[in-house]
Amino acid sequence: MKPWNVEICDVTLRDGEQTPGVSFTPDEKKDIATRLDAIGIEIIEAGFPIVSVHEKEMVREISRLGLSAKICGLARACREDVDASLDAEVDMIGLFIGTSDLHIKFKHKKPREVVVENALEQLDYAVDHGLIVRFGAEDASRTDPDILVDIYRQAAGHKADYVTFADTTGRLTPLEVAMVMKDIIPRTPVPVAIHAHNDLGCATANTLIAAELGAFQLHTTMNGLGERAGNARLEEVLVSLVLKGGLTRYDLTEIPALSEKIQEYTGIYMPATKPVTGANAFAHESGIHIAAILENPETYEFVPPELLGLERRFILGKHTGKRALMHILTSFGYNTITDEQVIQVLEKVKDRSEGKCSISQQVLREIISRVTGEDLINDDTIRENSGCPGRDIY
Known part of the structure; x- marks a missing residue:
């Protein structure tokens, strides 16, 4: 498989910080940028320098960290925004204008030709000052494709390095993105960037199909x-770029820690069933699944947890089977428990689970003690071996 020809521009520090209620401290921003760089992200959009003196200074500090990633600042197509990005010492600028009829009429309130002409002047200014320029079409998904390509071609003629297709309102589905990409990419003379929002839950899929x-x-x-x-x-x-796009240059083992830090910094926590970073992403309860996984993990896993430096976990619950329970007990040091006792423990685990009781370390120990009549190992040993302190799953 020929690897996909792509790069990542992560916008956590800019668009991510526009999440309602989210604001990163200077130390948090630098920590996030450093972690993104460790993954191998090629471009980090560090902020919107014109927003405030503080924002500009933060982008400048990230620009001076000496990261391998290029640092990008976002800017409207106006001189003061470009100057703010220059002051922030960025490598790249994301210059944008709204291109849809709706944005032209209600946001810019000027003829399209005037808006584009002014934007191209700012593009020239940014290029003349040595910046890599990404020329963005805001609300591109509601812009006539022929008009969009014409603007892209003009931007390329003024030495833009990229152009951006922004689905600003998250209105497109993957099939719609496929149609528009097949149309505009062959007609656009510079690389196209895709900026997808998730209002229909399609942002990741839209990005991948693009x-x-x-x-x-x-x-x-x-x-x-x-x-x-x-x-x-x-x-x-x-993860999709690695498993579907054939790329090997990213260090995905950095992802879990970064995800946890972002949750800590924002107070926005991931649901257990969240792919890749959710607590249950690599957890299994079904006895049928676990029995097969113990033979070959590929039977019920497409994403190997090792890819992210993680381990799969087996949950004790109503769907747990005897083999899975024996595997868990053996891994925790219960080597002398008999088959009959395992069956009794399993029955009690299922009974507890039916009553919506979490099978915590303490609950499991109590069950085993009642069945065997002795306390084989203590809670600390279970907790240490579980690799999951304080959680109710193994």
């Missing part, structure tokens, strides 16, 4: 932060 069809720069946020329902999720996009 990548498969030739979009080069993929915009993501960690944990799917962003305006309203957020953006394409970095963790899901990266």
Whole structure:
């Protein structure tokens, strides 16, 4: 399989911080940027420098961290925004204008030709000052494709390095993205970036289909932060690029810790069933599944937990089978328990689970003690071996 020709521009520090109620401290921003760099992210959009003096200074500090990633600042197509990005010492600028009829009429309130002409002047100014320029079409998904391609071609003629297709309102489905990418990419002379929002829950899928069809720069946020329902999720996009796109240059073992840090910094926590970073992403309860996984994990896993530096876990519950329970007990040091006792423990585990009682370390110990008449190991040993302190699953 030929690897997909893509790069990541992570916008957690900009679009992600536009999540309602989210604001990163300077130390948090630098920590996130450093962790993104450790993964191998090619471009980090560090902020929107014109927003405030504080924001500009923060982008400048990230620019001075000496990271391998290029640092990008977002800017409207106006001189003061470009100057703010220059002051922030960024490598790249994401210059944008609204291109749909709706944005032209109600936001810019000027003829399209005037809006585009002014934007191209700012593009020239940014290029003349040595910036890599990504020329963005906001609300591209509601812009006539022929008009969009014409704007892209003009931007390329003024030495833009990329152009952006932004599904600003998250209105597109994967089939719609496929149709538009097949149309505009062959007609656009510079690489296309895809910026997808998640209002219909399609941002990650839309980003991946765009990548498969030739979009080069993929915009993501960690944990799917962003305006309203957020953006394409970095963790899901990266895993897909490795398993579907044939890429090997990203260090995915950095993802779990970054996800946890983002949750800590924002107070926005991932549901247990969240792909890649959810607590249950690599957990199994079904006896049928676990029995097969013990023979070969590929039977019921497409994403190997080892890819992220994690281990699979087996949950004790109503669907647990004898073999899974024996595996858990053996791994915890219960080597002398008999088959008959295992069956009794399993019956009690199922009874407790039917009553919606979590099978915690303490509950499991109590069950085993009642069945065997002795306390074989203590809670600390179970907790240490579980690799999951304080959780009710193993």
